[in-house]
Amino acid sequence: MIVLTAHGTRDPAGPKVIDELAERVRARGxxxxxxxxxxxxxxxxxVLDGLHPEAGAGEAVVVPAFLAAGYHVRTDIPAQIAAxxxxxxxxxxxxxxxxxxVxxxxxxxxxxxxxxxxxxxLAAAGSSDPRALDEVSTAARALGTRLGAPVRIGYAATAAPSVADAVAGARRTGRRVVVASRLLAPGLFQRRLEEAGAxxxxxxxxxHPAVADLVLRRCAEARDGRTGRGAHPDRHAGQDQTVRLSA
Structure with a gap:
């Protein structure tokens, strides 16, 4: 059993995407x-409390549908599992x-x-956690290699530069500017990208089918012991960062 765990948003489009992603994974058995x-x-x-033994509660794998391992992934989700x-x-x-x-x-x-x-x-949600920002930089380099194009980074919130500032900087090169959304679902942050002037x-x-592929790979890695087996929220005490996919 996969417990696909998203951030949560008041925008109804966000849960719709998560439900569609869950259905893609179910379709693969x-x-x-x-x-x-x-x-x-x-x-x-x-969700974990509601799983019955015959439904595979003992084999449950929590897969965080987060693009970076920020506060919710490192602290909130482990605490909810532990409880x-x-x-x-x-x-x-x-x-x-x-x-x-990519x-x-x-x-x-x-x-x-x-x-x-x-x-x-490349437009990401933003974070105060340097590890999350490093992951965005890694994704930007990989995207630039695949497209054969210069890739700047902009953030919808928290970090700098903003998406609008990154678009303005790219515009000064005289090129057309395309924003690549590194958000999982529509919402407030996606609207900010659309208003940034690109x-x-x-x-x-x-x-996307490849996102479903990734969910299944992350689950398989966890079952193989290549990630943490249980929840230990105390290991991450003191971290104060939040990463959102959309809002």
């Missing part, structure tokens, strides 16, 4: 239920700068009308 770390219900504790009836549930790694997501970014940017010679701004803005990553 893996049972999936959805939980939220914040904003929406049910939380991870509630549940399955406190030793396995926890997968967050999505991070996985190659599957594939999705390339697809989305091309669908948005990217053409040779364009400048690209010539084109890609759709969020969404329930």
């Amino acid at each position: 893996e049972p999936v239920t959805v939980a939220y770390a914040d904003v929406r219900d049910p939380d991870v504790t509630t 549940s009836a399955v406190p030793r549930a396995r926890v997968a790694e967050a999505f991070g700068p996985a190659p599957e997501l 594939d999705v970014l390339v697809d989305r940017v091309r669908q948005a009308g990217f053409r040779a010679g364009d400048a690209v701004v 010539d084109a803005v890609s759709a969020p990553l969404g329930a």
Whole structure:
């Protein structure tokens, strides 16, 4: 059983994407239920408490549908697992700068009308955690290599430069500017990208088949013991960072 855990948003488009992603994974033969770390219900504790032994509660894997391992992934989700009836549930790694997501970014940017010679701004949610920002930089380098184009980074919140400032900087090169959305779902942050003044803005990553591939890979890694087996929120005490996919 995969417990696919998203941040949560009041925008109804966000849960729709998570539900679509869960359905893609189910279609490949893996049972999936959805939980939220914040904003929406049910939380991870509630979902794990509701699993019956015959439904595979003992084999449950919590897969954080987060693009970076910030506060929610490092602290909130482990705490919710520890408070549940399955406190030793396995926890997968967050999505991070996985190659599957670079594939999705390339697809989305091309669908948005990217053409040779364009400048690209990789737009992420933003974070105060340098590890999360490092992951964005890794994704930007990989995207630039795949597109053969210069890629700047902009943030929808928290970090600098803003997406609008990054677009303005890219505009000074005289190129068309395309924003590559490194958000999982539509919402407030995606609207900020669309208002940043670029010539084109890609759709969020969404329930792309490659994102479903990544969910299954993260689950398999956790089951193989390549990630943490249980929840230990005390190991991450004192971290004060929040990463959101959309708002």
